Amino acid sequence: MNAKSVIFVLFIILIGSILALTSACGKELTPPATSQVLRINLAGEPATIDPNRVSWSREHTAAVQVFEGLLCFDHDLSLKALVAKDIPSLANGGISTDLMTYTFKLRPDVTWSDGRKLKAQDFEYSIKRMLSPDIASAYASFYFDIVGAEAYNGAANEDDATKTQLKNAVGIKALDDLTLQITLNQPRPTFLQLMSLWPTYPVREDIISQYGNKWTEPPHYIGNGPYTLTEWVHDDHMTFKPNPNYWGTKPKLTEIYMTMITDINTELEAYENNKLEISRVPLGMEKAVMADPVLSKEILCYPQLATCALEFNTKKPPFDNVKVRQALASAIDRVSLVDKVRGGIGKPALSWIPPEIPGYDPSLGKEYEFNTTRAKELLAAAGYADIGNFPVLTFQYPDTAGNSLIAEFLQAQMKDNLGINLTLEPMEPKSFTQLVEQRKHTWYLGWWFADYPDPDDWLPELFGTDASQNNTGYSNPEFDALIKQAKSELDNTQRLQLWDEAHKMVMADVPIVPMFYEERLFLVKPTVKGLKTTAMDAEIPGEMLLFREVYITK
Numbered sequence: 001m002n003a004k005s006v007i008f009v010l011f012i013i014l015i016g017s018i019l020a021l022t023s024a025c026g027k028e029l030t031p032p033a034t035s036q037v038l039r040i041n042l043a044g045e046p047a048t049i050d051p052n053r054v055s056w057s058r059e060h061t062a063a064v065q066v067f068e069g070l071l072c073f074d075h076d077l078s079l080k081a082l083v084a085k086d087i088p089s090l091a092n093g094g095i096s097t098d099l100m101t102y103t104f105k106l107r108p109d110v111t112w113s114d115g116r117k118l119k120a121q122d123f124e125y126s127i128k129r130m131l132s133p134d135i136a137s138a139y140a141s142f143y144f145d146i147v148g149a150e151a152y153n154g155a156a157n158e159d160d161a162t163k164t165q166l167k168n169a170v171g172i173k174a175l176d177d178l179t180l181q182i183t184l185n186q187p188r189p190t191f192l193q194l195m196s197l198w199p200t201y202p203v204r205e206d207i208i209s210q211y212g213n214k215w216t217e218p219p220h221y222i223g224n225g226p227y228t229l230t231e232w233v234h235d236d237h238m239t240f241k242p243n244p245n246y247w248g249t250k251p252k253l254t255e256i257y258m259t260m261i262t263d264i265n266t267e268l269e270a271y272e273n274n275k276l277e278i279s280r281v282p283l284g285m286e287k288a289v290m291a292d293p294v295l296s297k298e299i300l301c302y303p304q305l306a307t308c309a310l311e312f313n314t315k316k317p318p319f320d321n322v323k324v325r326q327a328l329a330s331a332i333d334r335v336s337l338v339d340k341v342r343g344g345i346g347k348p349a350l351s352w353i354p355p356e357i358p359g360y361d362p363s364l365g366k367e368y369e370f371n372t373t374r375a376k377e378l379l380a381a382a383g384y385a386d387i388g389n390f391p392v393l394t395f396q397y398p399d400t401a402g403n404s405l406i407a408e409f410l411q412a413q414m415k416d417n418l419g420i421n422l423t424l425e426p427m428e429p430k431s432f433t434q435l436v437e438q439r440k441h442t443w444y445l446g447w448w449f450a451d452y453p454d455p456d457d458w459l460p461e462l463f464g465t466d467a468s469q470n471n472t473g474y475s476n477p478e479f480d481a482l483i484k485q486a487k488s489e490l491d492n493t494q495r496l497q498l499w500d501e502a503h504k505m506v507m508a509d510v511p512i513v514p515m516f517y518e519e520r521l522f523l524v525k526p527t528v529k530g531l532k533t534t535a536m537d538a539e540i541p542g543e544m545l546l547f548r549e550v551y552i553t554k
Contacts, residue, residue: 036254036552038528039276040540041267045235045260049216051201052130055138057449057538060198065240065256065546066113066223067201070104070123070180071192075532075545077453079192083110083118083202083224087192099187099490102195106178112204113228113243120174122202127172127182128152129208130199133163139199141461141468142451145188145487147171186488189495193452226251226546236260252530252551264402268523277525277552278540283402286343286521298523301345305450305535306518307354308346310410312443314511315473318391319443323382325510329368331375331417332410338516341409345521349514351507352448352458356535359455359499365507365514372417379418387419394442396435399426406445436471446471447518450536455499456487463506474511527553 046059054063070084081087085105088094094103110118130137131149133156144150148170155166171183184191194200204215204222211220221229226246231239240256261267264282271279272295281289289295310328312319319325334348347355350365384390395410397403407424414420427435435441451457460483461467465475479502486498506512522541524531530549533541542550 036252037257038253038255038278038547038550038552039257039259040278041261041270041276041280042238042258042539043260043264043267043280044262049221049229051198051203052126052135052137054198061539061543062229062238062258063198063201064225064543065227066221066225066229066243067198067203068223068225069196069198069201070106071196073196073452073534073536073544075534077534077536079196083107100184102182102184102191103175104180104182104195106180107247108178110224110247111245112222112224113245114222115245117177118202118224119177120180121177122204123180123200124172124174125205126203127200128167128170129203131170132167133158137199138468139197142194142197142199145184145186145191147183147185187490188487189490189492190452190454190456193454197451226548227256249548251546251548253547256547271523271525274525277528279523281343281521281523283342283405286345289521289523290343295523298526300520300522300524300531300533300541302520302533302541303356303535304518304520304537305354305357305453306447307349307352308445308447308515308518309349309352310443310513310515311446311472312511312513313439313441313471313473315439316442318382318384318393321382322510323378324384325513326368327375327378327382327418328414329510329513330371330378332413332513332515333370333417334515335370337406337409341405342516343521346516346519349517351503352512352514353455353503354450354517357450357453357455357458359458359496359503361500361503364504368507368510368513375418390420392423393420394423394425396425396427396432396441396444398429398432400429403445410445439471439473441471445515449518449538453536455496455503456483459483459499459502459506460487463511472511474506474509476505476509479505479509529553 042058042061044058046062048054048059049063051063051067054060068082070082071087072080072082074080079087083106085107086092088102088104090097106120112118129135131140131143131153133153140153148166152166152170155163173181175181202224207220207222208215214220218229218232226243226248227240228243229238230241237260238258240258242251242254259276261270264280267276267279268282270276290299312325314320338344338346338348350368351361353359379387393414395407397407404426411422411424414422436444448458448462461469463470463474463479464483465480482498482502482505486495486502489495489498520541529551531542532545532549534544537544
């Protein structure tokens with residue numbers, strides 16, 4: 001669940017990291033196993049756990065334990081009412097006949113973890129705060145269909161009086177303590193899915209006003225979800241315990257302990273030493289784990305709504321030449337990448353939108369199947385019949401073990417298949433992220449994870465001209481017009497046809513090279529019961545459903 005651009009580039013770090021977690025005083029890595037304590041690994045320190053600012057996986061994993069929104073996704077990714085009494089519809093009067101006004105009725109029994117009643121005003125405050133130019137939420141543009149949202153979010157250079165006026169003009173209003181009304185500029189078929197996402201979760205104005213940036217530190221981190229954050233030892237661990245004032249079914253767990261081990265091999269070692277209940281499998285060790293007589297019985301493998309792709313900076317030569325991009329797309333053996341580098345985990349990808357998302361087209365991108373002859377022909381058409389004239393290529397990536405394996409594979413592919421010498425440039429992860437955010441990169445390997453299961457989460461925010469998550473610099477006026485039409489099309493069949501056209505347009509222009517569709521490979525102790533995964537889990541399997549039914553057996 002970054003700037004979403006941060007999701008797009010930073011999840012790479014989760015494959016592995018250059019630093020192993022160490023302890024100067026020699027204490028236990030995690031607490032000893034106890035009755036109902038689930039010990040998992042965040043793989044690093046969250047940059048923020050402020051729901052209005054959260055933008056990627058480990059941040060999301062922590063925040064969603066403490067906060068809940070009006071709606072949520074169920075295990076099958078269907079929408080479900082949560083803090084709202086029911087899902088607004090035309091039939092129940094929650095959606096107006098012009099499809100532009102949504103009225104949410106709140107459950108009367110929801111409280112904050114300190115016992116105070118949760119009110120519709122808390123949602124109004126939170127969503128307007130998320131849209132504030134001073135917050136600079138990467139998700140703000142998702143909500144620009146709300147009346148006045150884009151104008152308010154774009155007022156960074158205005159004076160305080162003007163900002164206040166624009167905030168008051170945003171189409172979000174608490175009609176009373178239990179009724180929230182939101183008005184759109186135009187119909188948005190996926191608006192209810194957007195209202196299930198964490199940027200719209202309620203936060204407390206009084207707490208934030210009193211504690212400022214320290215409000216996310218316990219005990220000030222007041223939420224309305226099933227858990228409370230009781231301890232945060234930065235760069236080491238977080239401890240979550242059941243919220244005594246939670247309105248819903250109480251968790252069976254008595255504690256969730258989240259470590260911040262940055263090295264995936266150390267994470268696996270902790271798992272094998274019974275200090276974690278769940279662990280990732282290091283890149284390159286997949287087949288060994290599958291062959292292990294003990295670990296093979298503890299494997300959990302499932303698809304994730306995520307695509308990994310090479311991202312070009314289309315503003316920089318030679319990537320400003322579409323023929324060059326097409327040539328590189330045709331010169332990579334994705335089957336070998338999945339089998340030899342990733343141990344068979346994942347599915348080779350030729351197009352952007354993954355399976356299980358409406359709009360997936362298995363035939364799209366076939367022209368970019370591995371074909372060195374075609375790749376060389378495309379390079380010649382781009383003006384590089386003599387490969388000696390091709391400019392030096394640099395590939396930048398966060399310096400982790402997993403990224404190095406993929407980068408070295410790509411380096412070999414360029415040399416063996418096209419005769420291109422690729423210079424690898426490993427970088428400190430934060431420096432790499434800044435490079436991409438400033439659009440100073442050349443090309444890199446990134447992931448996109450579904451915020452919600454619909455194609456309009458996969459195209460406009462990444463490839464629209466000036467879209468906040470557009471790291472490629474891609475711009476196509478025809479594409480912009482198409483996605484504008486698709487976003488508001490109410491006939492679902494026609495809507496998906498429009499998204500299909502937009503998807504084909506992106507694939508023809510090749511600002512990205514899809515590499516593989518993600519699968520998650522974890523090890524889970526047999527003592528963990530009730531764990532239910534979804535294809536939109538971010539950091540840890542089962543987190544989307546907040547480990548609601550998880551319990552530990554002896």
